Amino acid sequence: MISEIANKVFQQAIDRYHQHDTIDHPIENPYDSASLEHLLYLKCWIDTVQWHMEDVVRDPAIDPKDGLYWKRRIDESNQFRTDTVEYIDGYFLNRFDGIQPKPHARINTESPAWAIDRLSILALKIYHMERETLRTDASTAHIEACQAKLSILLEQRRDLSLSIDELLADIESGDRFMKVYKQMKMYxxxxxxxxxxxxQK
Structure with a gap:
């Protein structure tokens, strides 16, 4: 199942990043550049780095010049993230090339890669929420609240994983078809x- 592969690769990327916990640490993608795993690892690495950029820029004491620097880096990262999602959709377009949709075939509200994008973000939420449950400097109320949130996030991941696998199976069987629209970001x-x-004027 693709979701099982994705969740495993996402966890690997998150764990590898936090061995160094440095925004500018080189990616060191362990997968062949032609593989889906390579794209999944890259996608989650971008998300993980950006997660930490978002933490930094929310420091209320940040110097405005530093804030602008991080905002522009986040914008750049968002574009990189979008490009990578589109590469993942390209992988699936190639994989399903030649499959003839059935007459009743339906289109999904989002492409497979954008659903996988949400799965990557969920992996990060789960990782960081779990860390909150392990804090020794937080109150019991905080730990319990985070544990409840973690349970919901884990349920979300199970549901989303199932939905992604069902979507891909339906595309493969011709019961659904995929179309990819470029994001066409303007800013x-x-x-x-x-x-x-x-x-320029």
């Missing part, structure tokens, strides 16, 4: 963001 494009193209 990073100097030809589409009016603030940026206004600077």
């Amino acid at each position: 990073n494009d100097p030809s589409l963001n009016p603030v940026l193209y206004g600077l």
